[in-house]
Amino acid sequence: MNRISFFSLIISLMVLVSGCGQAATNAGEVKGNTLVIATNPSFNGFPEILEYIQPKLKEQGIDLKIQFVNDIIQPNELVNDKSVDANAFQHIPYMESYNKQHGTQLVAAIKVLAWPSGLYSNRYKNINDIPDGATISIPQDPSNNGRALDFLAQHGFIKLKEGVGLSATKKDIIENKRNFKIVELDQGMSAKSLDDVDLAFILGGYQTAVGLHLKDALLAEDSTSEFIGVITTRADNQNDEKIEKLKTVLHSPDVKKFIETTFEGDIIPVFE
Incomplete structure (x- = not known):
């Protein structure tokens, strides 16, 4: 190999190594x-x-x-x-x-x-019109299940064991004088259950899937939730x-x- 070819090879290798190093650096920067x-x-x-x-x-x-x-x-x-x-x-x-x-x-x-979240109904326009024995759907996942039961308790539909709060389950209901039937559904199904129940506790956002908005709720949480x-x-x-x-x-x-x-x-x- 002559001297010119040798130096050309060295320079080419240096450029190649430098380029690989730069590519690795750039990739690291993008990832970072x-x-x-x-x-x-x-x-x-x-x-x-x-x-x-x-x-x-x-x-x-x-x-x-x-x-x-x-x-x-x-x-x-x-x-x-x-x-x-x-x-x-x-x-x-x-x-x-x-x-x-x-x-x-x-x-x-x-x-x-x-x-x-709030209580919605396709059958009633006023919360005071909800009859005794009405069917109410609520989410079944633990955090939102307790949320719905606590909300119902706050508004006088049921009474829960003292202190259970957002950890409540149906087993914690100690008073249901109006004999409401509470059914538990997947959280995404509550809005779709409106034609089958009297009242549905629908998680915020899901009501839009059936053309409703928060202003359509008969009762709703506020921003302090x-x-x-x-x-x-x-x-x-x-x-x-x-x-x-x-x-x-x-x-x-x-x-x-x-x-x-x-x-x-x-x-x-x-x-x-």
């Missing part, structure tokens, strides 16, 4: 600036909000990736096993219930919105810089206005 959030495409407000803030986070150097799942178990599994950075679909009591059941340490990193929709992550990730930037963007006046104008009062921002 990517924020993956899992959400459920059902009406909970988060998909629309996340899509709205994607370009805003891009301006902050964050590449937001949205991963859609079709149930309410996978989002927490994905966060816990570090497949995603965070999720956006649940309220705090559901997250706490999940932690208790699965031994996880998920945390509410950012409070974003409230979905006030404990059931706040949050961005959830792992305890070891809650102070990550990307999560902090996400919080800053989400808690902006612009996003607050977006929530208020987009969801017609069915979803309420919980930040100023």
